Amino acid sequence: MGLTDREARAEGEQLSTISSISPNWVTTRLDFLVNWARKNSLWPMPFGTACCAIEYMATAASRFDIARFGMERQSFSPRQADVLICAGRLPFKLAPVIRRIWDQMPQPKWSISMGACASSGGIFDNYAMVQGIDTIIPVDVYVPGCPPRPEGLMYGIQLLQKKIEGESFTDEALRDEQLVGPAGLFLPAERVNELSEPFGNSVQQTRNA
Amino acid sequence: MSQLSPTVPALRTAFGDAVERALVSCGDTIVYVRNDSVHDVLVWLKTEPGQGFNYLTDITAIEYRDPELPLEVAWQLRSLERKADLRVKVALDQHASLEVRSVYDVWRGADWLEREVYDMFGVVFTGHPDLRRILMWETYAEGYPLRKDFPLRGHFSRAEQTRQALAASPESHYSLTELSIAEAFHELPKDMRERLRRGERGFLT
Numbered sequence: 001m002g003l004t005d006r007e008a009r010a011e012g013e014q015l016s017t018i019s020s021i022s023p024n025w026v027t028t029r030l031d032f033l034v035n036w037a038r039k040n041s042l043w044p045m046p047f048g049t050a051c052c053a054i055e056y057m058a059t060a061a062s063r064f065d066i067a068r069f070g071m072e073r074q075s076f077s078p079r080q081a082d083v084l085i086c087a088g089r090l091p092f093k094l095a096p097v098i099r100r101i102w103d104q105m106p107q108p109k110w111s112i113s114m115g116a117c118a119s120s121g122g123i124f125d126n127y128a129m130v131q132g133i134d135t136i137i138p139v140d141v142y143v144p145g146c147p148p149r150p151e152g153l154m155y156g157i158q159l160l161q162k163k164i165e166g167e168s169f170t171d172e173a174l175r176d177e178q179l180v181g182p183a184g185l186f187l188p189a190e191r192v193n194e195l196s197e198p199f200g201n202s203v204q205q206t207r208n209a
Numbered sequence: 210m211s212q213l214s215p216t217v218p219a220l221r222t223a224f225g226d227a228v229e230r231a232l233v234s235c236g237d238t239i240v241y242v243r244n245d246s247v248h249d250v251l252v253w254l255k256t257e258p259g260q261g262f263n264y265l266t267d268i269t270a271i272e273y274r275d276p277e278l279p280l281e282v283a284w285q286l287r288s289l290e291r292k293a294d295l296r297v298k299v300a301l302d303q304h305a306s307l308e309v310r311s312v313y314d315v316w317r318g319a320d321w322l323e324r325e326v327y328d329m330f331g332v333v334f335t336g337h338p339d340l341r342r343i344l345m346w347e348t349y350a351e352g353y354p355l356r357k358d359f360p361l362r363g364h365f366s367r368a369e370q371t372r373q374a375l376a377a378s379p380e381s382h383y384s385l386t387e388l389s390i391a392e393a394f395h396e397l398p399k400d401m402r403e404r405l406r407r408g409e410r411g412f413l414t
Contacts, residue, residue, distance in 0.1 A: 196367035
């Protein structure tokens with residue numbers, strides 16, 4: 001779908017910048033090189049709020065060692081980070097904090113939602129908890145588990161690397177910032193409500209209960 | 210240990226009618242005190258020789274499922290010297306205003322405990338120097354989460370909750386000490402310095 005969009009745009013506008021021409025040997029080789037460099041030197045920004053952060057620390061420590069995937073440096077400044085890893089539940093009180101950190105990270109950037117709570121609110125289906133960080137920031141990879149084992153997080157990281165491999169700089173929308181809009185959300189309100197619906201074997205299945 | 214603490218008769222002689230019923234539950238003595246004299250009772254328990262309940266373990270509140278029962282505020286006291294405990298309670302009428310006197314002037318540690326009870330139950334501690342929310346953010350508008358009439362998932366829709374949370378501006382609601390940036394005050398942008406100097410806070414609803 002992206003290909004046809006691009007072709008249509010290039011034809012209509014008669015542009016000849018490198019990002020507007022259809023993929024050819026030069027652009028695909030360049031993509032390959034850039035993506036290879038990016039995926040092998042991801043700098044994670046850990047956003048550890050709960051027990052998932054303990055598993056994240058284990059993943060980063062010597063036994064599992066995410067340095068093997070090029071994540072040698074834990075970046076504790078969003079300005080020098082590529083991957084935001086939200087490890088743990090996110091209360092509403094921290095929502096503006098993680099949003100600001102995400103906005104402060106320069107492109108290219110990705111995010112991993114680690115664990116059940118970050119991905120869906122988990123067992124905390126209550127007044128204080130964000131029901132999935134994808135209502136606050138865009139998420140690339142969800143890692144299930146409560147908390148996920150280090151192997152699980154590493155699998156998620158490898159999935160993210162695969163995703164980066166498939167990126168192309170001719171896709172102009174890829175690096176668009178998804179900012180908080182005038183309505184105060186970056187998703188439509190109905191979408192946020194839909195994502196936050198109770199699920200699974202929750203005792204109270206509707207919000208009115 | 211199912212006996213009433215010897216403090217209770219001493220309280221009755223000192224305060225008479227202000228001390229209501231007393232009972233033993235799971236080995237702990239619970240004394241109900243009238244709301245208007247609870248501050249005097251707590252001061253007495255702390256300072257009276259032979260009592261010396263000098264450590265305030267916790268302040269909390271209890272709301273029962275039966276809506277006719279009063280909401281209770283409880284002070285859990287401990288005497289570090291005598292290794293003795295005492296629980297003092299005040300029953301507040303649910304339909305009247307929920308107000309008790311602050312014991313901030315007796316125990317400085319009551320500061321955050323009273324803020325928490327205010328945040329979760331809406332009990333107002335008169336005389337507290339800085340009574341504002343502590344767990345929920347300051348512009349939180351949904352009410353008091355631990356009250357029985359508060360729905361588990363809150364009053365607002367998730368989208369509205371998310372919108373309000375994202376609109377909360379944390380740095381404009383916390384003092385310099387809380388943000389631990391007192392030393393970096395002069396490094397801050399000018400408008401933020403002005404806001405913090407004026408002590409700008411959110412509005413409680």
